[in-house]
Amino acid sequence: MTRIVTVGAAQLGPISRSESRQQVVRRLLELMHQAKAAGCDLIVYPELALTTFFPRWYMEDQAEIDLFFEREMPGAATRPLFDEAAKLGIGFCLGYAELIEESGRTNRFNATILVDKQARAVGKYRKVHLPGHAEHEPWRAFQHLEKRYFEIGNLGFPAYRVFDGIFGMLICNDRRWPEAYRVLGLQGAEMILLGYNTPVHNPPSPEHDNLANFHNHLVMQSGAYQNGSWVVGVAKCGKEEGVEQIAGSAIIAPSGEIAAAAVTQGDELIVARCDLDLTRSYKTTIFNFAQHRVPEAYRPIVERKGAVPPP
Ligand code: ING
Numbered sequence: 001m002t003r004i005v006t007v008g009a010a011q012l013g014p015i016s017r018s019e020s021r022q023q024v025v026r027r028l029l030e031l032m033h034q035a036k037a038a039g040c041d042l043i044v045y046p047e048l049a050l051t052t053f054f055p056r057w058y059m060e061d062q063a064e065i066d067l068f069f070e071r072e073m074p075g076a077a078t079r080p081l082f083d084e085a086a087k088l089g090i091g092f093c094l095g096y097a098e099l100i101e102e103s104g105r106t107n108r109f110n111a112t113i114l115v116d117k118q119a120r121a122v123g124k125y126r127k128v129h130l131p132g133h134a135e136h137e138p139w140r141a142f143q144h145l146e147k148r149y150f151e152i153g154n155l156g157f158p159a160y161r162v163f164d165g166i167f168g169m170l171i172c173n174d175r176r177w178p179e180a181y182r183v184l185g186l187q188g189a190e191m192i193l194l195g196y197n198t199p200v201h202n203p204p205s206p207e208h209d210n211l212a213n214f215h216n217h218l219v220m221q222s223g224a225y226q227n228g229s230w231v232v233g234v235a236k237c238g239k240e241e242g243v244e245q246i247a248g249s250a251i252i253a254p255s256g257e258i259a260a261a262a263v264t265q266g267d268e269l270i271v272a273r274c275d276l277d278l279t280r281s282y283k284t285t286i287f288n289f290a291q292h293r294v295p296e297a298y299r300p301i302v303e304r305k306g307a308v309p310p311p
Contacts, residue, residue: 006274009234010269047194054068056145091115108149110127131173175233198212
């Protein structure tokens with residue numbers, strides 16, 4: 001019996017700084033209704049889907065910074081998402097800025113949650129690869145201060161049995177690091193959900209700007225193929241508070257082929273019927289880790305006699 005999961009990738013256009021949570025949630029609900037009408041089992045929203053991408057600004061006032069965070073999930077503004085999802089019988093994956101009091105201290109993460117068709121939160125991931133910088137760098141046309149506003153994720157790369165398969169989550173820059181997919185692949189991940197906010201221009205390397213869209217699909221298609229997994233990549237895109245962010249949302253098959261791709265720079269739902277059993281064709285042959293992978297060969301190179309130590 002084939003295991004088909006119909007997935008909606010809910011790309012978002014720009015979210016302005018002045019847009020309220022309620023206004024954004026209305027956009028998310030519109031896409032959720034489109035997804036339900038299209039027969040989706042699951043809808044995937046981008047990274048930090050509730051607010052504008054605030055790490056583009058240098059802020060010092062913690063109270064101002066914390067306005068971009070959610071202290072509870074669901075909270076008053078996001079509860080309608082959970083209620084509607086339960087009513088429609090659709091799961092969702094939502095990226096947001098998480099502020100949580102744990103063991104007597106305040107922690108802030110770039111997080112994403114996975115919610116099943118009964119609106120139960122079944123999984124959470126906190127972004128590990130935080131790009132950019134921690135201090136104000138006025139030379140930049142805009143900042144990228146994720147290292148300042150978020151802690152490194154402390155949940156590892158968990159995989160979850162849900163929607164009749166094995167699912168994992170990544171966030172934005174994680175998708176550029178092959179080991180992030182591989183840690184999920186080693187857990188048997190059959191579908192990896194990820195959202196992103198990616199400026200076209202990267203101040204430290206402007207010579208890469210013209211390749212932003214190519215690199216976006218390159219890393220997701222590679223991650224999918226090399227782990228025999230579906231990959232769902234969802235953008236928050238367009239000119240957001242003056243910064244052009246790439247679109248390119250895509251649903252990618254375990255072959256590495258793009259099964260569905262966005263064609264706009266705004267709110268757009270793309271849908272694909274994803275057969276999780278297509279993953280077997282790769283996980284039981286070319287990427288049969290048990291048969292072909294040589295884990296001891298990947299031991300840190302410094303442990304080997306006479307090895308050239310990393311820089
Ligand atoms: N954004 C970017 C990403 O990895 C970035 C950071 C921007 C990398 C431009 C390279 C070029 O897609 C986030 N939020 O990680």
